[in-house]
Amino acid sequence: MDSLSKVRITKICLENFRNYEHALLEPHSFGNIILGENAQGKSNLLEAIEYAATGKAYRAAKDFELVRHGADTMKLDISFEAEGMIESISIFLKSKTGILLSNSVTASLQREIKVNGVKQSSTAALKRRLIVVSFKSQDLNIVRGGPAFRRDWIDILLCNLRASTAGRLQQYQKIVAQRNRLLKMISESGRFSTSDKEQLKTWDIQVAKAGSEIVKERLNLMAQLIPIAEKHHERISGKREKLTSEYVFKSKSAQGGSQNHEHDEDDDDALREKMKSFNIDDLRNAETKEIAKIIYLMLRDIRAEEIARRQTLIGPHRDDISFHLDGKSAMNFGSQGQQRSLVLSLKLAELESVRAALNEQPVLLLDDVLAELDLLRQEVLMEMVGSGMQTFVTTTHLSSFKPEWLADSQFFNVENGCLSAVREPIPR
Incomplete structure (x- = not known):
């Protein structure tokens, strides 16, 4: 671990972010424990870090939700050290109209992003x-939520690991949007001409080509990630459960539907059997074509x-991606404890994959989850974190924390959007 390049946040400045009017944080290079009662702003601080890292706020459907009530601008500045260089990310949100932002004013917001002072x-x-690698209570949705949660999880990780993935995802989304416009035009016209068929076939080919590249990247990542998660889950469960996973192609035909299709030279009945899912053993063998x-x-x-x-x-x-414990759906049959262990296993695998692929120690964000883990799960997580990773932990109390988590940490208190460093944690 000592040979890994270490990412360190050195300063966080918030202005009108969520419930923070002004906040300045100069964090410890290792442990940072954010204390406070519920609904005081602890999670908002970690959300700001993740927003700067990804451009996506995990609790906000729209960017305007990040702007403090009654304000018409928001500014977020983060300075950090990576590979021995000091870098900075700045995100500025502003109302184009000057009207105070509210739920009724969403279309007039503009965003400015700067990296090292250069506009992007x-x-x-x-x-x-x-x-960053984050572990938050919402991550349980990776197991028990809808397919979008699992797609977002694996795609965000892919974007962190491979620079080209973000562009591929954006290009694919554009192709799908254009194909949807054609489908709408055909539907509204009430006819399906030869010309329409040719155009749609062209878009089918583009969706298939661009989509297959994304699917292949996901499959490759799963082939790397799931065995690591299996290893961690085996330890956490005391070797009582076996974790398996499948990549699921969603379609009626794949699920046994009986839609009619035209047979031509492109047909391949053998391939239709593979439409249902790829298990972990198939992942390495599937070609993009x-x-x-x-x-x-x-x-x-x-x-x-x-x-x-x-x-x-x-x-x-x-x-979609499905997870099974001893052959049973973790979503449908897993207890909350089993689901929590599964998500922890996935997050540990994510952490390990980031370290290996980028040769970097990422920043770890633990949002109201550490105190919910029993001592065994805390111990497994502690071993992965070691002493070289900058960590931000939010919690309402310290009573269930292992002493090791508290020994080399700086404490901050949050109350009603006011952030302050404290020498000794307030007993909770």
């Missing part, structure tokens, strides 16, 4: 700058419904 055109410039053909076949199978619904129903934007 998109959040893609933030990728692989400030590397094979995945593209599967997506293409599924698009053809479900064409009538897509025209009726005016949207693309097949592709990586609809896929």
Whole structure:
């Protein structure tokens, strides 16, 4: 671990971010424990760090939600050290109209992003700058939430690990949007001409090609990630449970539906059997061209419904990842304790993968989860963190923390959006 490059946040400045009017934090190079009662602003601080790292706020559907009530601007500045260099990220939100932001004023907001003082055109410039791994209570949705939570989880990790992924995702989204416009046009016209069929086939090919590249990246990452998660879960569960995972192509035809499709030279009945899912053993063997053909076949199978619904129903934007414990769905049959252990295993695997791929110690964000872990889970997490990783932990109390977590940490108190450093933690 000593050979890894260490990422360190040196300063955080907030202005009108959530419930913070003004806040300045100069964190410890290792442990930073943020204390406070519920709804005081602890999680907001960690959300600010993750927002600077990814350009995405995990608790906000729209950026305007990040602006303090009654304000018309928000500014976030973070300075950090990476590979021996001091860098900075600044994000500025402003109302174009000058009207105080509220739930009724969402379209008039503009965002300015600067990296090392240079203005950037998109959040893609933030990728692989400030590397963070977060573990929060909302991460239970990776197991028990809808497919979008799992897609976001793996795609955000991919963007951290591979610089090209963000561009591929954006390009794929543009292709799907253009195909959706064609589907809407065909649906509204009430006819499906030869020209429409040719245009749609062209877009089918593009969706299949671009989508297969994203799916392949996800599959490759899962092939690397899941065995590591299995190892951690085996220890956490005391070897009582076996974790397995599958990548699931979402489609009616894949789930046994009986939609009609036109047979032509592109058909391949053997491939249709692979539409249901790829188990962990299949991941390394799937070629991108094979995945593209599967997506293409599924698009053809479900064409009538897509025209009726005016949207693309097949592709990586609809896929899912399933997790099983001893062959049973962790979502449907796992207890809360089992689900929490599974998410911890995935997060530990994520942490290990980031370290290995980037040769960096990322910043670790633990939002109201550490105190909920029993001593065994705390011990496993402590071993992974070691003494070289900067960590931010939020909690309402310290009673269930292992002493090791408290020994080399700086404490901060948050009350009603006011942040202050404290020498000794207030007993809780």
